[in-house]
Every structure is written in C-alpha cells, then in structure tokens.
Amino acid sequence: MPLALELRGVDFSYGQGPQVLTGVDLLVEQGEFVAIAGPNGGGKTTLLRLALGLERPSHGEVLLYGESARSFRDRTSIGYLAQRTTIGLHAPATVRDVVEAGRAPVRPYGRLRRDDREAVDQALERVGLRELARRRLSSLSGGQQQRAFIAKALAAHPRLLVLDEPTTGVDVEAQDALGALLHRLHEDLGVTILYVSHEFGSVERYVERLVLVRERIVFDGPPSELPGLWHDPSHSHA
Amino acid sequence: MLDLEFMRLAFAAGAIVGVLAPAVGFFLVQREMSLIGDGIGHVAFAGVAVGYLIGVSPVWTALGAAIVGAAGIEWLRARRKAAGDQALAVVFYTGIAGGVVLISAAGALNANLFAYLFGSILTVTRGDLAVIAVLGLGALAVVAVLLRGLIAVALDEEGARVAGLPVAMLNGLVSMLAALTIGVSMRIVGILLIAALMVLPVIAAQRVAWSVRSTMGISILFGLGSVLAGLTVSYYGNLPPGGTIVLTGTAVFLVASLVEAVAR
Numbered sequence A: 001m002p003l004a005l006e007l008r009g010v011d012f013s014y015g016q017g018p019q020v021l022t023g024v025d026l027l028v029e030q031g032e033f034v035a036i037a038g039p040n041g042g043g044k045t046t047l048l049r050l051a052l053g054l055e056r057p058s059h060g061e062v063l064l065y066g067e068s069a070r071s072f073r074d075r076t077s078i079g080y081l082a083q084r085t086t087i088g089l090h091a092p093a094t095v096r097d098v099v100e101a102g103r104a105p106v107r108p109y110g111r112l113r114r115d116d117r118e119a120v121d122q123a124l125e126r127v128g129l130r131e132l133a134r135r136r137l138s139s140l141s142g143g144q145q146q147r148a149f150i151a152k153a154l155a156a157h158p159r160l161l162v163l164d165e166p167t168t169g170v171d172v173e174a175q176d177a178l179g180a181l182l183h184r185l186h187e188d189l190g191v192t193i194l195y196v197s198h199e200f201g202s203v204e205r206y207v208e209r210l211v212l213v214r215e216r217i218v219f220d221g222p223p224s225e226l227p228g229l230w231h232d233p234s235h236s237h238a
Numbered sequence B: 001m002l003d004l005e006f007m008r009l010a011f012a013a014g015a016i017v018g019v020l021a022p023a024v025g026f027f028l029v030q031r032e033m034s035l036i037g038d039g040i041g042h043v044a045f046a047g048v049a050v051g052y053l054i055g056v057s058p059v060w061t062a063l064g065a066a067i068v069g070a071a072g073i074e075w076l077r078a079r080r081k082a083a084g085d086q087a088l089a090v091v092f093y094t095g096i097a098g099g100v101v102l103i104s105a106a107g108a109l110n111a112n113l114f115a116y117l118f119g120s121i122l123t124v125t126r127g128d129l130a131v132i133a134v135l136g137l138g139a140l141a142v143v144a145v146l147l148r149g150l151i152a153v154a155l156d157e158e159g160a161r162v163a164g165l166p167v168a169m170l171n172g173l174v175s176m177l178a179a180l181t182i183g184v185s186m187r188i189v190g191i192l193l194i195a196a197l198m199v200l201p202v203i204a205a206q207r208v209a210w211s212v213r214s215t216m217g218i219s220i221l222f223g224l225g226s227v228l229a230g231l232t233v234s235y236y237g238n239l240p241p242g243g244t245i246v247l248t249g250t251a252v253f254l255v256a257s258l259v260e261a262v263a264r
C-alpha cells in the first residue's frame, strides 16, 4: 500500500520570487489525521497546493498514492476546501447546488442518480445544513457558507480530505461539530485528513500528528511533544 | 403573419436561437466573459467579408472565423498571455478592422451586408433552417449532457481541477459553443447584436431566479420570449429583427430588475 502523500526534498518558490518552502520532507500514510500549523505566510497553503498537484516543486518530488501529484489520476478521491473559498457564480446558487457541484466529478455527465442524491443529502446532513439546503448560499452566514463548502468537499466520498483553515468564521459549536465529524470520517471510514489551521480548538484532541511549517518543517510529531518554545500564544488556549 | 413562408422559417430558426443563445451565454456570464460574444462576432464579421471575397456563402466562412476567434481568445486567456479583457480587445479590433478592409476589397459595402450585421427576417431559407436546426440542437444537446460538469467548473474552477474534471476541455468547449451560437444566430439577430441575446436574458434571470437551474430555465424562457416578441414587432414595424429582439431583451431585463427591487 503506497503512502497517501509523499513530499521528498521539496523546494518551492512562486516564479522568480523568494523561496517559500525549503527542503520539505513529509510522508503521510493512508488513514492519518494530520494538522498543519504555522505563522501567516509560513507556506501552509503552498504545501497543500503542492500536495494536490496544483503547483510544481522547483526541486524534489511530490507523490499522491505513489503517482506524481501533477498527473495523479484518481482525483475524485480527493476532497479539497481551499482557504477563503467563494463561489465563482453570478447566478444565485442554493446550498444544494454547491454540494451537488462537489458530486460532479463523480458524475459529470448526464443526470444525477439516486446514489449521487444520497451522497449529497448525507454530506448536507453531516455538516448540519439539511434544513437549509434550499436556501440561497448568499443568504447564509459566513460560517454556514463555510459548512456548505465542507459538505461540497465531502460529497464525492473522498479518501483524502484536504482542508485549508475550514473553521475561519465558524462558531465554537460548529467547530465542535466539525471536529467530531472529522473524527468520525477518520475513525469509521479511514479517511486521510490534512487540516490546516491557526486554531485547533475542538479538533486538537483528535489530531495524532502536528506539522509546523515556517518555510521548513520545524516540528513534526504528536501535539503532546510540541516543545513549549513553539507554543504560539494564539494556540495556547485549552 | 405566419401564413408567410419566410416568417415561419424566421420563427422556427428564431426559436432555436432564442433557446440556444442564453443556454450558452449562461456560462459566459458566470466566467465574466460577457463580452466574448462580441469579440467572436467581430471576427465573424471578417469571416463574412472573406466569404464575399472568395465567393463562398458568408455563413460558413463566418462560422469558421468565429471558431478561430474563439480559439484565439481562449488560447490567449488560458496561457495568461493577456488578461481576459485584453485578449478580447486584441481579437475584437483585429476582427472589425480586418472585416472592413476585406469587405471594401470585395466591393460588398451594400444592403446585403446590413442583413448580416443586424439580422433580417427575409434571409432565412429552408437550407439555413436545416443548418440552424442541426447545429443548434446539437449544441443544446452538448450543453444538456455536460451541464453538471460545466456548472461545477463555473462554480469553483480550482476545486473542479483538483477533483479531476477536464477543466481546460470544458472551458474550450464553452468558447466553441459560443462561436457556434454566433454562427447559427447571425442570420436572424445579426453579428453585431447576437452577443446581447447571449447575455441579457441571463443577467435578467439572475435577478429573479432562486437557484442555478432556475436561472438557466428562466434565461431560456426570457431568450425565447425576446426572440418571438422581437420578430413580431420587427414584422409589423418593418424594423431589423436584431434590434427589436435585443431591445425586447433590454425591456425584460428592466422589468426583472424592477421585480427584484420590489421583492426585496
């Protein structure tokens, strides 16, 4: 069984800009729940984009399930929530429209089948938006919109879930719900999770592995082993 | 009015155009490429000129030129050689300038040309209708089959790319469909006005719709309604159909905006 994700000796810079990541080695096995943290501009989003094959490393290699990330084929198995996702539509879209778009990679052509509709319903249920499914996305609060995007990422039943700061603007209660949801996906379905955040509030207790990124990987291990030195005041709440 | 063969042909062709233009235009509006139809239309104008010059039916040369223009815009945009609007500007001006030069070279600055620019209800022949029906219904079928993928790309292009949808192919396809729509609609609405029929019904529908699908459906209703009403006015008022169709579309847009304002 190949690793879910492998970065080996990865350097990266945007165009001619300064080096954003240097000498990054990161191996993630299928079924791991990895939290990625670090300062603003530390390279967290860039790391995810490399992992997803959206950027090409200047040095080193990036593999997804043993294949080069740039040409990885089984892409419906990836669920991705980008940082600050918005919808690129001018037309009004309902919550359900958004989540259905997450199912499109599985069934891009023709009509939705019953299992597609069930997957969409299930994803809505999981994020607690079933009742709001017919509402217009723009009529929801920021946190509710964020949950709709999480449901979109879940709709294709990914085996690798990549979430870039999914809890921005999400209240504590919904964060707890998200933490519990990720825990269930991870425990029951063996989904591999890469979770970027500044704040691990309610997710912290489920995380097995924490990776701190500040141009390099400056820490990689169980959160309990994090040297006090690295404790950022913003993470230090219980 | 419908006793007349040419009006029956115009209405039949117009109905197809009225449905097709907003169905394709929907995706242009979502991609903030509302004016791409104009860019392609201007290139199609150069195509008409080429047709006159080499003695081939301008419909075909215009369609060919529209496809080349659409591919050019998409190529410039996708390779980030130029921002979307700049890519458009280059193609737009080259098309109209090339068209004017070629037209005068062909000695075809005449009333017939006016029909290509602004549409005519007298020009649709049975042969034209057959071409419009085959290409138009074919394009609609493509949109219907690929609808979910196209919506997913419009909604979140990067997300669609990560999830493995063929984003470049689908974007290219939208441009090709736009070119085809312009080629097909040119006889009725005219090269300079067809782009409006791709855009106005969609932005009107967005004001009153409640979901992606309802936007699509209402756009098509508005487009069809504008064409049928516009053709009728054009017949009784002896006016060019392109202008009356587009003005009807503008009226629909104003009413939809009013309805939206009242509903809030």
Ligand SMILES: Nc1ncnc2c1ncn2[C@@H]1O[C@H](COP(=O)(O)OP(=O)(O)OP(=O)(O)O)[C@@H](O)[C@H]1O
Binding pocket: A014, A017, A020, A038, A039, A040, A041, A042, A043, A044, A045, A046, A047, A083
């Ligand atoms: N598209 C881009 N072009 C050029 N430079 C970029 C681009 N995106 C990010 N950068 C630079 O790369 C560095 C890392 O950015 P990145 O977005 O990966 O950080 P991050 O850890 O995700 O930060 P945040 O916590 O603010 O989300 C920053 O210095 C940023 O300025």
Ligand SMILES: [Mg+2]
Binding pocket: A044, A045, A046, A083, A164
């Ligand atoms: Mg980031």
